[in-house]
Amino acid sequence: MRTRVARRTYTSACAPVMGSEGTFVAFGIDPPVPGPSEGEHMRVKPTHLIWGVGALMVVAILVYQATSNPPGKRVQDGDLITQTISTVEPNATATFDITLQEGGDAAHEADHVFKSIDNMAALASATFNTKTLTLEVRYDSSQISEAGVRQLLVTAGYVRVSLADTVLATLTADGTSQELSVETGDVLYPALLGAKAGIPLRIAFGPGSGHLASIRIVELGIEQDLSQGGATVVVENPQPGTYEIICADGYADGRLIIE
Numbered sequence: 494m495r496t497r498v499a500r501r502t503y504t505s506a507c508a509p510v511m512g513s514e515g516t517f518v519a520f521g522i523d524p525p526v527p528g529p530s531e532g533e534h535m536r537v538k539p540t541h542l543i544w545g546v547g548a549l550m551v552v553a554i555l556v557y558q559a560t561s562n563p564p565g566k567r568v569q570d571g572d573l574i575t576q577t578i579s580t581v582e583p584n585a586t587a588t589f590d591i592t593l594q595e596g597g598d599a600a601h602e603a604d605h606v607f608k609s610i611d612n613m614a615a616l617a618s619a620t621f622n623t624k625t626l627t628l629e630v631r632y633d634s635s636q637i638s639e640a641g642v643r644q645l646l647v648t649a650g651y652v653r654v655s656l657a658d659t660v661l662a663t664l665t666a667d668g669t670s671q672e673l674s675v676e677t678g679d680v681l682y683p684a685l686l687g688a689k690a691g692i693p694l695r696i697a698f699g700p701g702s703g704h705l706a707s708i709r710i711v712e713l714g715i716e717q718d719l720s721q722g723g724a725t726v727v728v729e730n731p732q733p734g735t736y737e738i739i740c741a742d743g744y745a746d747g748r749l750i751i752e
Contacts, residue, residue: 563577563580564577564578564579564580564611565577565611567607572622572623572624572625573620573621573622573623574600574603574620574621574623575618575619575620575621576607576611576618576619576620577617577618578607578610578611578613578616578617578618578619579613579614579615579616579617580617581614581615581616581617581632581633581636582617582633583616583617583618583631583632583633584633584634584635585631585632585633585634585639586629586630586631586632587629587630587632587639587642587643588627588628588629588630589627589628589630589642589643589646589651589652590626590627590652590653591606591621591626591627591628591646591651591652592626592650592651592652592653593626594650594651599621599623599624599626600623603621603623605649605651606619606621606628606646606649606651607619607621609645609646609648609649609651610630610642610645610646610649613632613637613642613645614636615632615633615636615637615641616630616631616632616633616637616642617631617632617633618630618631619631628646628651630642643658644658644684644685647685648684648685648747648748650745654685654735654748654750655750656687656750656752658685658687658750659683659685659686659687659748659750660673660683660685660686660687661687661688662686662687662688662689662694664692669692669693670692670693670694670695671688671689671692671693671694671695672694672695672696672697673686673688673694673695673696673697674696674697674699675696675697675698675699675747676699677698677699677700677701677705677719677723678705680705680746681705681738681746681747683747684738684746684747684748685747685748685750686738686747686748686749686750687749687750687751687752688728688731688749688750688751689731689751689752690731690732690733690751690752691730691731692731693727693728693729693730693731694727694728694731694751695725695726695727696725696726696727696728696749697723697724697725698717698719698723698724698725698726699719699723700719700720700721700722700723701719701720701723702720703741704740704741704742704744704746705719705740705741705746706718706719706720706741707719707720707740707741708738708739708740708741708746709738709739710726710736710737710738710739710749711737711739712734712736713728713731713736715728731751732751733751733752734750734751735748735749735750735751736748736749736750736751737749
């Protein structure tokens, strides 16, 4: 025997009603707002990409600065100040005793010491010890010798010059005088001249211009124009001592050592 089930019909005011947007509205409650679809959740906005790339670039720069040694980079560790000079691969090291020029502030003087050699591509790096006043230079020996590095420091006045650092004057055939020749381009070459005391000395300077349009050796009473084809100066009775060769701008471009 079949049982008949009666169909219930909603007649109350509480019955659910279809809203205009197809959403059920019941009991005065606002219909739910549809959330973003799965595709919208996964979508990356252009601004996110820009911020991401920018962050990666900043990280890369910070890592490079922390791990690399670009020319000019300077690091201090206690008494040691190290500066990278070039990207050359060093295969030799030399250490020099440094003479301070501007008083006793070694840390301040380090800046000038580094500047005296920082334009040489053959030098990799240098470390200045502000306590012992020594400079350790790392360099490529196929491009420059230890004597060449020393010459740079001697010319700048940071290493005490000796006769062994100079280009010595040659005696004439009769032995009555000695002679030196100096080229005058951008700099004097050689910049360190040596001679024996008591023997007349002739120094032939090539034609100069700019800051080398003239030279002076004040202690020897020499002042000579070089702009008209160069000139030769004579020291009749050279006495032992170290004499600076001053350029037209008033700076010491070379030294004459007589022993």
